[in-house]
Amino acid sequence: MAKYENLIPRFLKYVKINTRSTPNSTTIPSNERLTKFAEGLVEDLKAIGLTNVHINAQSSYVYATLPANTDKAVKKLGFISHFDTADFNSENINPQFVENYDGQSVIKLDDAGKYTLDPAVFPNLKNYQGDTLITTDGSTLLGADDKSGVAEIMAAAEYLLAHPEIKHGEIEIGLGPDEEIGTGADHFDVKDFGADIAYTVDGGPLGQLEYETFNAADAQVEITGTNVHPAEAKGVMVNASQVAMDFHAALPEHDRPENTEGREGFFHLYSMNGTVDSAHLSYIIRDHDRQIFEDRKKLFQGVADQLNKQYGSQRVDVTIKDQYYNMREVIEKDMTVVDLAKQALEDLDIKPLIFPVRGGTDGSKISFMGLPTPNLFAGGENMHGRFEYVSEQTMEKATDVIIKIAELAEQQA
Numbered sequence: 001m002a003k004y005e006n007l008i009p010r011f012l013k014y015v016k017i018n019t020r021s022t023p024n025s026t027t028i029p030s031n032e033r034l035t036k037f038a039e040g041l042v043e044d045l046k047a048i049g050l051t052n053v054h055i056n057a058q059s060s061y062v063y064a065t066l067p068a069n070t071d072k073a074v075k076k077l078g079f080i081s082h083f084d085t086a087d088f089n090s091e092n093i094n095p096q097f098v099e100n101y102d103g104q105s106v107i108k109l110d111d112a113g114k115y116t117l118d119p120a121v122f123p124n125l126k127n128y129q130g131d132t133l134i135t136t137d138g139s140t141l142l143g144a145d146d147k148s149g150v151a152e153i154m155a156a157a158e159y160l161l162a163h164p165e166i167k168h169g170e171i172e173i174g175l176g177p178d179e180e181i182g183t184g185a186d187h188f189d190v191k192d193f194g195a196d197i198a199y200t201v202d203g204g205p206l207g208q209l210e211y212e213t214f215n216a217a218d219a220q221v222e223i224t225g226t227n228v229h230p231a232e233a234k235g236v237m238v239n240a241s242q243v244a245m246d247f248h249a250a251l252p253e254h255d256r257p258e259n260t261e262g263r264e265g266f267f268h269l270y271s272m273n274g275t276v277d278s279a280h281l282s283y284i285i286r287d288h289d290r291q292i293f294e295d296r297k298k299l300f301q302g303v304a305d306q307l308n309k310q311y312g313s314q315r316v317d318v319t320i321k322d323q324y325y326n327m328r329e330v331i332e333k334d335m336t337v338v339d340l341a342k343q344a345l346e347d348l349d350i351k352p353l354i355f356p357v358r359g360g361t362d363g364s365k366i367s368f369m370g371l372p373t374p375n376l377f378a379g380g381e382n383m384h385g386r387f388e389y390v391s392e393q394t395m396e397k398a399t400d401v402i403i404k405i406a407e408l409a410e411q412q413a
């Protein structure tokens, strides 16, 4: 019998329920599906035997507590994951199983073989020799991002309840909506949650531990032209589309996503449209280093100022909005949360995979609310589309890690 008998059944039950979040929605959560799913989670968390199970009114996160079974003053640990799925078909998700995968065969997702998992295309498949893989049928995503995290956290709590000989402090669980549309953590209620340190269990492959993210801003550029007949344009016309191209050309050419890696930041033009009369450019600005991030925003504004000066009138308006910051700034003040996770991985003979994230996590926002929250692996691969898959054995190891962190925190208290 499997060590965590409900881990995979619960995961399968959850992925079959459509929880795709709705971009640009003005409600919290972003749709009714998510409300319903949250209500189901409340029932399941109560059935496991957790206490204080409720839906937080501010964030629509489902919160639950596993009470301490020791008198020691242990740091309260939090484990967080999200139950919404990305913007991709999530109707009738039909998980497929590949048992004892050989690490080299091409896996057919649909019967016709139109979509396949091919190690030549997805080399990470080679890491799963001997594992049981759960895949899609090619028509939907899987939702291992992040229902694997949800199922792992619940399995760990259930295991700890059934094994009182493993001593641990109080453990808080937070399962939330709308991570995929970037708003889920905005309303996270740190005080109601009650943890001292926390982890999102929302990472990818075995061993992943992330505590460094981008600093991030969104930047919109509005350009106003002067449209006259081309025949009489000399000295009069200001072509907004031309100004837009000049604006983009004035940004450092190397600093684009397609030219950068590791800790190199960028300006990314993700949308543009324009006529002679007006033009609009949309960018994201990213950098791991806070000072360089601030400098990038200044440079961006400086290009607009320069163009306005050149035209002698206000042609270019820039609006920059910060989105999130590098969690490392918060976490490095007290590395306990990272050290615990590293120790847990080492104790379980899992090689830690630690790299700066070229993006953000829910923990980037939550860390800046005062709760240091790095990201642990949950096991999913190829997230957000039909090629998503997860290994059962990796999900078990992620559950092992959660339990080991709880155990270590108690021993070190």
Ligand SMILES: [Zn+2]
Pocket (backbone or CB within 6 Å): 082, 145, 146, 179, 202
């Ligand atoms: Zn996720």
